Amino acid sequence: MPGLAGLAEPRLDRAFRGHRAPVTSVVFHPDEQQAISGAHDGCLFVWHFKPQLRPFRFVGHKGEVHDLAISRSGQCIASASADQTVRLWTNSAQGDSKVMKVHTAPVRSVCFSRDDSTLLTASDDKTIKLWSVASQRFHASLLGHTNWVYSAHFSKNSELVASGGEDRIVRVWDVDKKATLMTFPDFEVPVAKVRFHPDGSCIAACGHDGCIKLWDLRSRRLLQHYDAHVGRISAIDFHPLGEQLASTGEDGALKIWDLREGRLMHKVIGQGHKKAPMACAFSPSGESLATAGQDGLVLTWNCSHAPAPAPAPGAAVAPVPSPARRHPVQTPERAQVRAPSEGRARELRELRELREVRELKTPKETFPKEAFKEVPKEAPGDQLPAAAVPCGTQEIPVPLAETLKTMQSHLEIMMRTVQLLDQRLALNEQQVTAMRSELLQQQATLRVEETSAEPRTSQTAQAVCLDKEDELLLPTAPEEELRHELQQLRQLL
Structure with missing residues (x-):
């Protein structure tokens, strides 16, 4: 995991296209092998990071999807929609779901408690509600906001709830007492998102004026203020270790803030989304960051210190790296260990021909059927089964097998x-x-x-x-x- 002070600048890793409308929310699976997104088209997509797996598409909402949450087990996905319902989806290819009629107005926010037993929802009906996940039954309401509630979020131990909305007030609630503990009326515009710090000591909120504010819950005072974006801020999210904060706004920028030094650490603009991003989320390890935008794209960014392949010159959007490009590049030291041989030269020639085939998209002309044979099915689990390779080759290069698949x-x-x-x-x-x-x-x-x-x-x-x-x-x-x-x-x- 990268050190806090040296969090690397985000580098585009993967791009997923499937939504037909602006994407409003994105979350990582706990094991970081999937990303889940929801959009204005009413659909959810579960994107797999393994290229051979196809995404799951969940259809059921009759309105826009405003927010998503995933349980700690990764088996249950909750989605909040403008159709006044929350759906609990099973994370599988079947996409079974249970519908919960939870509010009398569009539902803006949804969040699981730490033990996945309670679901927190916020709505335009000015209420925040708690629900039992197992029985889908109503538990309690948190009343106090005088206008639409845009965001509500559990603390780390699920004992507190932070919320904000159109009434311009950030509230902190005691879940057991169902009462307001403190209020922060520092905003002069509606509050878009509210998030708890990972250690629960402070909260962050962003507004429609492009500002981000952080409050200390112990001293109940404003800690930091950032004039972060030009125009509305669409989303914020804390790094799992708590000393960075990511934000996206209508100005089209993705920014990462160093909370320890109170300054902008990284700024990414015009290198991925063609339109403004609307959501962002760190992975549980903090090594990846996902964004979703008005262009219908879901992008994942690498924030670790591992070297990434250089982008093509003049390319505005980096393409999704193929399995061959993600494979480690052979170093000069390794090249010296293996002396040039006829087999090695043949492998290089085959890779060069395969690259030409991929560009021309006419594989049948380059590799006739007579030149291929099947790999035995008893191959190890790490390799792809039944991959086609040219006759006479002693070993199958992994990039070649993955590219053929x-x-x-x-x-x-x-x-x-x-x-x-x-x-x-x-x-x-x-x-x-x-x-x-x-x-x-x-x-x-x-x-x-x-x-x-x-x-x-x-x-x-x-x-x-x-x-x-x-x-x-x-x-x-x-x-x-x-x-x-x-x-x-x-x-x-």
């Missing part, structure tokens, strides 16, 4: 895409046929009416209708182009 998954996606296009084309043809039948019926009706009124005019209308009917029978240019593209895709596959 990635190419295989891409071909499967292309095949499914062709099937979907085929179905869509058939559906369009059915719709065109139905519209043509309806048009002919209308023309026949018009022809009968005009025949009874003016015979000469009827003959003219009939000729025009027949001309239009002939035009309808001709295939349109887009359909011909689509059929031609489908035929080319089938030949390629």
